[in-house]
Each structure stands twice: as structure tokens, then as C-alpha cells.
Amino acid sequence: MQKNLTIKEIDEVVAAILSKTEVKPRIGMVLGSGLSHFAESVENAISIPFGDLPHWPVSTVKGHAGKLIIGQLQGQDVFVMQGRIHFYEGYTMSQVTLPVRVMQRMGVEIMIVTNAAGGIADEHQPGDVMLITDHINFPGLIGNSPLHGPNLDDFGPRFPDMTQAYDPELLDLARKIAKEEGVPIHEGVYMGLSGPSFETPAELRFLKMIGADTVGMSTVTEVSVARHGGTRVLGLSGISNKAHTELSFVASHEDVLEAGKQIVPKMETIIRGVLRSL
Numbered sequence: 001m002q003k004n005l006t007i008k009e010i011d012e013v014v015a016a017i018l019s020k021t022e023v024k025p026r027i028g029m030v031l032g033s034g035l036s037h038f039a040e041s042v043e044n045a046i047s048i049p050f051g052d053l054p055h056w057p058v059s060t061v062k063g064h065a066g067k068l069i070i071g072q073l074q075g076q077d078v079f080v081m082q083g084r085i086h087f088y089e090g091y092t093m094s095q096v097t098l099p100v101r102v103m104q105r106m107g108v109e110i111m112i113v114t115n116a117a118g119g120i121a122d123e124h125q126p127g128d129v130m131l132i133t134d135h136i137n138f139p140g141l142i143g144n145s146p147l148h149g150p151n152l153d154d155f156g157p158r159f160p161d162m163t164q165a166y167d168p169e170l171l172d173l174a175r176k177i178a179k180e181e182g183v184p185i186h187e188g189v190y191m192g193l194s195g196p197s198f199e200t201p202a203e204l205r206f207l208k209m210i211g212a213d214t215v216g217m218s219t220v221t222e223v224s225v226a227r228h229g230g231t232r233v234l235g236l237s238g239i240s241n242k243a244h245t246e247l248s249f250v251a252s253h254e255d256v257l258e259a260g261k262q263i264v265p266k267m268e269t270i271i272r273g274v275l276r277s278l
């Protein structure tokens, strides 16, 4: 069995952070690929490279800056992960979700997660944004859950409820902001896979059949741990490419970058609006 991080180790990380700041944010944010520059607008920020924290895994993916930033955004104290850790990098699920545990020990009550995803639903186009209403934790379903192993009773129960993984009130708030600000949004189910290979056309047909609207390689593990510890979650997918079920379609890197340019302002508008209203 894989070795999970203990509460003592989690608290060592918390102590290292609290040696650098007295801010105890109520809101945590995990900014996926493309959105990491948003973290630069945090005010009164302290910035800690992941490598400076004990036990903290270091992200190895290009485009994931790998810094923890604590400060204020839209008047709220925030704990921002500029870049995230993925399971495909070789870390354990417990390491991948350490930042969420640290947020919880520091008092974070709400976590906003973003990701880049492939659009499976027919109406999804690169550059679109989807509010995540539910997810399928595929690695978790087949035995790779971050909650595998002895339960951490200090955080939550052995068998946590997942019926409201994405908080209904936060979803309503995000819908309201999107409408007011004129940001078009989709809503749907995010499919979390382990990666790192993209999906075959047959896999995509299967994912579509079981109800997935977007597909990516993150988020679901973080959200499982967030909900285990009672943290409320708002999740947003940016559609970087269409996940095609036909053979011979490959999104170019240029297409993905172009989609990112359209996604970033939409996500920023929604997130800033939500932060202002919380």
C-alpha cells in the first residue's frame, strides 16, 4: 500500500507557511494550465516556491509555475496554488492532494479549482468555459482514490458523501455573475483521468456514453479530498481543445494556446465576481 502523508507531516507544512505569513485565508484556489498568470495579480502577496516547503511535491509540467501565493484578491484573503501537481508526474495521490489538506488545516472553507480540458459534448468549442456541476473520478473508481488507506479522522468520515461535490450555492453565484457580466458558459460533468496519454477515439466514445462533457487529468482527486474535509468547491473547466471521437484529429499546440487566450478573461471575470460576492 502506498504511504500516505500523516497529519503531523501536513502540520509541518502549515507551520512552514505560517512562519512566512500571518494571513489565514478563507478561500483556496488551484489555477490550472494557462491561468497561472492570474496569480500575479494577488495583492500584498507572499510567494513560496513549492520546493521550499517540506513534503511538498514539485510540479514538473511546463506552464505550471509551481508557487504558493498568499495575499488578497478582490478584498478576500486567498491561498493560491500557481500550478498544480498531477498524478501522472509520479507522485502519490496523497502527495497530489497535500495542498488541499494544508488549506483545510489553515482554515480554508471554499476552494475554487480550474483546469484545462478537452470538450466531449458536441456544443463545446475551444475557448469555451464550463461550470463543473459534477464529476466522474475515474482513477478513484478503480482504486486510486486519495482517500485510500487509513482514514484521517481529523478531516472527515471514512465514507464521505459526494452528492454535492460542487457546491450548489457557489454554482448559483457563478451562474449569476456569468449572466451579469455577459460571459457565456456551459455546465456539465468533468471526467478526471490519470493521463498522461490523451484518449483514444474508442475511449472518448465510452466517456461520452457514460455522461462526461469535459475530460482532463486533474481536479477530481483534489475535489474528493476537499469534500472529505468539508470544504465547499467551485470548479471551472476551460475547453482547450475538442476531444474528438473520430480518428485522425489532433489539436495543434497553437490551437490550444489560442483557446487559452479566450478562456483566461472569461474565467477571471467569473472568479473575480465570485470573490467579490463571497
Ligand code: HPA
Pocket (backbone or CB within 6 Å): 116, 117, 118, 119, 198, 199, 215, 216, 217, 240, 241, 242, 243
Ligand atoms: N484530454 C485529456 N486531458 C486534457 C485534454 C484532453 O483532450 N485537453 C486538456 N487536457
